[in-house]
Amino acid sequence: MNSFNRSIDLLHKALDVNALRYQVTANNIANAEVPNFKRSSVNFESELKRAFESEENARNSFDLTRTDPRHFSIHNVMDWQEVKPRRVVDWNSTENANGNSVDVETEAMNIIKIQMQYRLLSQLENFEFSQVKTAMSPNR
Numbered sequence: 001m002n003s004f005n006r007s008i009d010l011l012h013k014a015l016d017v018n019a020l021r022y023q024v025t026a027n028n029i030a031n032a033e034v035p036n037f038k039r040s041s042v043n044f045e046s047e048l049k050r051a052f053e054s055e056e057n058a059r060n061s062f063d064l065t066r067t068d069p070r071h072f073s074i075h076n077v078m079d080w081q082e083v084k085p086r087r088v089v090d091w092n093s094t095e096n097a098n099g100n101s102v103d104v105e106t107e108a109m110n111i112i113k114i115q116m117q118y119r120l121l122s123q124l125e126n127f128e129f130s131q132v133k134t135a136m137s138p139n140r
Helices: 003-030 045-059 104-136
Strands: 040-043 086-089
Touching: 003 040, 003 104, 040 045
Parallel strands: none
Antiparallel strands: 040 086
């Protein structure tokens, strides 16, 4: 896969994850007064990092021959395109006396952060396509 396709695929995945984060955070805010409600978050970057590291480790390690399909594979390469975001519920913390773990101010700050990240990712994607447009323009 060339670097342009990989960059665009990663940007699309990141935009999708940000949209999910926005929904999860909005759900947290909507349930801020519900007794015993536990806030959720989205975990994605750590799994994506593990997938990239597994690709790198497989590239830089010995190549062993397996003579039988029952032999263990030394390389457990994770495909980064198969990495999916996970919703994680915080069961351990309690913010309010009613057992609810949502801090509305923190969630509002998360919304702003998510919006800024989404805008940045959109600009990065626009930049990638503008480079292709520049390379293909006849006025070079």
